[in-house]
Amino acid sequence: MIIHHPLLGPRDAAEFTYMGDAKLIDRPDWQSETAAQEFYEYGYLRDNPAGWHKELWFHEAGDRSWLVVTRNTLTHEISNVELARDVARARGRSK
Amino acid sequence: MRYSGFKVIKEALTGHKGWTPAWRDPEPQAQYDYIIIGGGGHGLAAAYYLAKEFNQKRIAVLEKGWIGGGNVGRNTTIIRSNYLLDGNEPFYEFSLKLWEGLEQDLNYNAMVSQRGILNLIHSDAQRDAFIRRGNAMILNGADAEMLSTEQIKERYPFLNTLDARFPIKGGLAQHRGGTVRHDAVAWGYARGADTRGVDIIQNCEVTGFRIENGKCLGVETSRGFIGANKVGCAVAGSSGRLMAKADMRLPIESHVLQAFVSEGLKPVLPGVITFGAGHFYVSQSDKGGLVFGGDLDGYNSYAQRGNLPTVEDVCEGGMAIFPALGRARLLRMWGGIMDMSMDGSPIIDRTHIDGLYFNGGWCYGGFKATPASGFCFAHLLARDTPHPTATAYRFDRFEKGLMIDEKGMGNQPNLH
Numbered sequence: 001m002i003i004h005h006p007l008l009g010p011r012d013a014a015e016f017t018y019m020g021d022a023k024l025i026d027r028p029d030w031q032s033e034t035a036a037q038e039f040y041e042y043g044y045l046r047d048n049p050a051g052w053h054k055e056l057w058f059h060e061a062g063d064r065s066w067l068v069v070t071r072n073t074l075t076h077e078i079s080n081v082e083l084a085r086d087v088a089r090a091r092g093r094s095k
Numbered sequence: 096m097r098y099s100g101f102k103v104i105k106e107a108l109t110g111h112k113g114w115t116p117a118w119r120d121p122e123p124q125a126q127y128d129y130i131i132i133g134g135g136g137h138g139l140a141a142a143y144y145l146a147k148e149f150n151q152k153r154i155a156v157l158e159k160g161w162i163g164g165g166n167v168g169r170n171t172t173i174i175r176s177n178y179l180l181d182g183n184e185p186f187y188e189f190s191l192k193l194w195e196g197l198e199q200d201l202n203y204n205a206m207v208s209q210r211g212i213l214n215l216i217h218s219d220a221q222r223d224a225f226i227r228r229g230n231a232m233i234l235n236g237a238d239a240e241m242l243s244t245e246q247i248k249e250r251y252p253f254l255n256t257l258d259a260r261f262p263i264k265g266g267l268a269q270h271r272g273g274t275v276r277h278d279a280v281a282w283g284y285a286r287g288a289d290t291r292g293v294d295i296i297q298n299c300e301v302t303g304f305r306i307e308n309g310k311c312l313g314v315e316t317s318r319g320f321i322g323a324n325k326v327g328c329a330v331a332g333s334s335g336r337l338m339a340k341a342d343m344r345l346p347i348e349s350h351v352l353q354a355f356v357s358e359g360l361k362p363v364l365p366g367v368i369t370f371g372a373g374h375f376y377v378s379q380s381d382k383g384g385l386v387f388g389g390d391l392d393g394y395n396s397y398a399q400r401g402n403l404p405t406v407e408d409v410c411e412g413g414m415a416i417f418p419a420l421g422r423a424r425l426l427r428m429w430g431g432i433m434d435m436s437m438d439g440s441p442i443i444d445r446t447h448i449d450g451l452y453f454n455g456g457w458c459y460g461g462f463k464a465t466p467a468s469g470f471c472f473a474h475l476l477a478r479d480t481p482h483p484t485a486t487a488y489r490f491d492r493f494e495k496g497l498m499i500d501e502k503g504m505g506n507q508p509n510l511h
Binding site: 001012013014017018020021040041043044045046047048049050053055071073074075076 | 333335336339344345346347348349393394395396397398402404437493494506507508509
């Protein structure tokens with residue numbers, strides 16, 4: 001698979017480490033009343049869809065940026081690649 | 096029909112006209128006591144033991160394609176019980192004992208071959224860890240023996256013990272481990288279950304569950320609604336897809352694992368060998384092909400094929416211990432989809448929906464577990480209590496912090 005890195009252009013997927021569902025960006029609120037249940041679901045339960053999947057890829061053997069890759073789990077086709085930083089900020093994280 | 100040597104000779108002399116199909120092709124009935132979804136090894140074994148050991152009736156196995164066309168026909172056929180943790184080792188040893196009596200029990204030649212498995216070690220720390228594991232195995236009634244480099248050289252002279260980057264310092268052997276003809280396992284269980292009245296319904300895809308007031312009443316299928324008192328799901332690889340139809344999220348990711356077969360060679364490799372400094376395992380099939388595999392590709396996938404970087408990685412692992420492998424040409428390679436659970440161990444448990452039971456999360460250790468998985472799932476379905484060897488395989492172990500994490504990797508499914 002070739003991942004089109006937003007900063008570096010096309011890169012071999014072998015340079016990356018796969019870090020799972022991009023929903024992991026949305027860490028639960030640790031002060032919530034139901035934090036224990038939310039962290040269990042966050043840590044252990046997955047949607048695991050057959051089809052389009054937003055996922056985290058860490059460019060470990062490259063510029064060490066984290067990407068959100070939209071990839072089809074049935075065909076391995078990649079439709080979109082964003083910097084995870086931009087995605088997290090757009091969701092109000094790391095301000 | 097009972098198979099025997101006498102029967103083979105008789106049929107050979109009479110033009111092979113007396114053979115009959117090994118199982119029926121029945122139409123689905125409107126209502127069953129038990130429906131097992133998934134006509135793979137685990138599902139067929141569960142149906143077989145439900146009928147035989149637990150004397151249950153009115154059982155159906157629903158398979159969307161043909162039986163044995165999924166992971167039971169796509170694995171590297173290894174059986175073993177060399178686990179460390181209490182939640183696992185008794186279960187896998189139970190499985191190995193069932194393998195040992197399987198062919199007589201089924202009256203079917205599954206080519207169970209206890210040719211032995213050898214886990215190579217390459218460092219002092221690894222030796223300590225494997226001695227500990229061997230002791231855990233012996234404590235649970237399995238067999239284990241530490242072999243020296245000299246003993247290994249005698250049995251496997253072709254291994255690189257001269258100038259390897261990771262020198263072979265010994266190995267942990269389980270002599271009762273080995274290989275089994277994987278398709279024959281599905282066929283043998285199917286025949287045994289069918290003989291005991293189980294309806295094996297192929298080309299019947301489950302498209303949904305009928306759930307009312309928290310109780311599962313049956314399944315919607317491509318061949319219409321089929322009612323059941325209890326529905327068991329045994330579709331490892333596709334568990335995420337199936338259970339989503341019951342609005343369940345699982346502690347599982349689906350990953351692709353590749354496997355390889357070389358061209359046929361004369362007998363060279365008497366047992367199963369695993370490389371301890373990378374991830375590589377190899378055995379030789381009775382047809383002569385070297386059957387081998389290694390790591391997952393590492394990303395979520397439902398495509399039954401992988402990518403080339405993993406092919407390179409697996410072959411490098413092979414070349415590191417077994418340089419002669421480089422002279423053999425690769426004949427075939429393929430991918431299978433694994434239910435990778437969050438701790439690398441399986442789940443055999445009830446769900447929160449009454450009448451709906453789950454068997455999955457086998458990671459890439461499902462084949463060796465087939466008999467015990469079927470037996471324990473049948474036990475759970477028939478009696479609503481877990482089998483003594485499968486009490487740890489619960490859904491709530493992640494919530495309660497009772498993970499069974501053989502490799503200590505944490506909740507990273509692609510690392511188990």
